[in-house]
Amino acid sequence: MMLKKFLFADLDDTLFQTLEKCAGRAALEPAAYYSDGSVCSYTTPAQRAFFGFINEGMTVIPTTARSLDSFERVSLGFNSYVLLNFGGIILQPDGGIERDWQGRMHGLMTAALPGLQALAARIDAWAARTGYAGRTRLVEDAGTPFFIVVKDPRKITANLETIEREVVLPWIADGNDGYCVHRNGNNLAILPASLDKANAVAYVTERLRREHGEIITFGMGDSRSDARFMADCDYAIIPRRTQLSRLTVETL
Template structure:
């Protein structure tokens, strides 16, 4: 029976230098568009990836865009889930057009709400003197979500943005949208954009191709929990947001 691991990337299989618990035996894993190193793997992460790759097929399941994924140097050979589930790559690297057509229709319908919220966030920033701005993330010709990063990389500043500018809008007008905040990333997504839906789609494809399969889900964030819950087994790296909410809390 074939085994497949749906794995988040950032803060799961690698992380930025600032988030590395130790600086020993680090190796580059991902790069910025200018060619400088973005993220690193530890020796333990490389050992885990080698172990997983020997017994199962690893399927990246990430918020990264197509361009950002192409700057990851780990080596994958199967399906890929990008943009929180908005884009699926087939094993040959081409975009799954059936899935893309579905998502494009859903995201186009959600775009006016994202634009409205982005304007609200920027107006709040102007009023309060906050230095961050809302950015609409688009990929493969489709708008997907809004992201705000604190210019000073202070996570608590994003908590204020969420509390004062985002949550009141969601409560009043944006009930079809949800918030994902982890570290220096605050993202607002249409509820129709969900890694779990993309993982279900790919899982059904894999079952048609291989018959009975076993699935594993791995991620660091509470937003990963939804797709991990649909897998047969879940793997949570320690010292992550999801670990703090689950096994470490117990």
């Protein structure tokens, strides 16, 4: 019996990346766009060959932190489920929002919102006190608040490490263990612990098993925040020169 194969794949820095993260500049093609229509990310020839290869034998399910709006500006073609906002939103194959999951997540995220707001105020107060130019932003989508994020205006990642060490981690240690940190590149995100790609992957995997019987699952991602959902899949794929690669195979 031929089992159906499904690849849960992160997008940014996994299937494509910004120009400055491309190892070479030859034969790049646009893969995602900013809201003004300019290109924000590109694929390399190797990534396009890999994408063609996996589409021949398996169904690709985007598993990303991107929102509904930013996902619509990705030019790669997908035809199955889509997991957005770190798993906070699941799109069905017809493009509609999975309402049972949305209702569950809306309740959890609404309960976690006061903590996110308190931490955002603490980070912004620290920024005002120290003269730091960055500020927090609450990410909301489809009427649900999900997480807060800080980006360094000058893309100095050491500044985000300082915020994490001096503000965020002490706040979490001070009785706020229902939240976790994701820092990769120029993104410092603080999420409710209940917002996890792995939870959404488990939900969709169970749905796929009901639809198709026994299946094989693959997980692919670049960040340590992807590791949990990848570990729950039958096989894991890690792109080289990424945060997750440095923490695992490159270390060995």
